Amino acid sequence: MSLPRLGVVIVTMGTRPRELDDLLASVRKQDVPAARVVLVGNATPLTDITADVTKIPLTENLGCPGGRNVGLKVLSESGEVDVVVELDDDGLLIADDVFRRVQQLFGDDPELGIVGFRVADEHGVTERRWVPRLRADDPMRGGPVTAFLGGGHAFSMPMLNGIGLWPAEFFFGHEESDLAWRALDGGWRILYEPGLVLQHPRTSPARHATHYRFTARNRVWLARRRLPVPLVPVYLGVWIVLAMVRMRSVAGVKAWWGGFVEGLRTPCGPRRPMRWGTVWRMTRLGRPPVL
Structure with missing residues (x-):
């Protein structure tokens, strides 16, 4: 059986150019290349981006779920990918085998709908609110869960085709819960895999x-x-x-x-x-x- 083809979607507002450059570099260094990387600019023209990616500048800010939907539709219509990795523009893949491990997980389990990454700061610390379970004392305990973090995760394209995309009207907040609940109701599995790490600065959502x-x-x-x-x-x-x-x-x-x-x-x-x-x-x- 052939392994699934990977695509990547990143949404940016153009406010973190250095972090975005570092993230794109970490995507390029993966030992399994993505079939296609889509960069969506929420109300930003992306004119300073020189990386070899599909750039989609939007004239308005559609919010994180709305912007991601734009990228997901492009990948779905292209027919080039079976699994989509979505990453925050201020995140960083610190290992070069993340895509290969994602590919293997989805290849081994046709009922796997979502894989959630472990989010950790630059010191390797994972906050309790970043662990997608109620008993969050051990961030290294993986397994089946009911939720995932929006900062770093992977979706099965057949799952998205079946349950639909992000709830764009939410704009910001709880869009992950809506999608996760639909996935579970559709019979798909959600896996938290702490070995897949997205480095992310420690910030408070209340900053918005x-x-x-x-x-x-x-x-x-x-x-x-x-x-x-x-x-x-x-x-x-x-x-x-x-x-x-x-x-x-x-x-x-x-x-x-x-x-x-x-x-x-x-x-x-x-x-x-x-x-x-x-x-x-x-x-x-x-x-x-x-x-």
């Missing part, structure tokens, strides 16, 4: 001015789109309590509740709740879809 608003709005949208009716109030109730306990500023509280109300009042896209069998599957994997 709209973080609290989008986080709350998208969490409500996620529940409305993907959860069976009885679980919607449970999920939202749990996250209201957690958000208020963790909040450290009055401005953050106001922005969060503004986003929550926005999530209730505005269209969230098509409602396709997961099956109860998927709820049970996620529970057996250690993270029921209310946490």
Whole structure:
């Protein structure tokens, strides 16, 4: 059986040119070359990029999921790839065998839909919030999970063709959960593989001015789109309590509740709740879809 062909999608706003150059260099040094690398410029012309990549400059910022969808559509329509690796533009592949190992994982398991990389800072430290499971004390414990990090991961193209692309309307926040839940509901497996490392600076998502608003709005949208009716109030109730306990500023509280109300009042896209069998599957994997 032939191994899957790999493609790469990177989205940038052009604000981190040095980090992007380093990332593209780390992609080029992989011992299994990508069939195609697509660089999407969110509201940036990409005129300074000299690397041999497919450049797609966008005139507007579509957000991370919207920008990634542009690249994914190009690769899907090309018919050149079977697996897509997506990387943050300030990440770095520190090993040169990442693509080969991704290729082997997908080649060995036709039901594998998503492989999540381990994200670590320049000192090799992986923060708890970067580990895609509730018991996050050991970042080196891999295996089947219910979630993945958007910074570094790989997708099966047949999976994407079956379940659809990123929820572009989310713009920023919880788009990974929406896609992961659809993948699990479609019968695909999600694997966390800590041996695949993306080096990434330690930053706070709250650095984005709209973080609290989008986080709350998208969490409500996620529940409305993907959860069976009885679980919607449970999920939202749990996250209201957690958000208020963790909040450290009055401005953050106001922005969060503004986003929550926005999530209730505005269209969230098509409602396709997961099956109860998927709820049970996620529970057996250690993270029921209310946490």
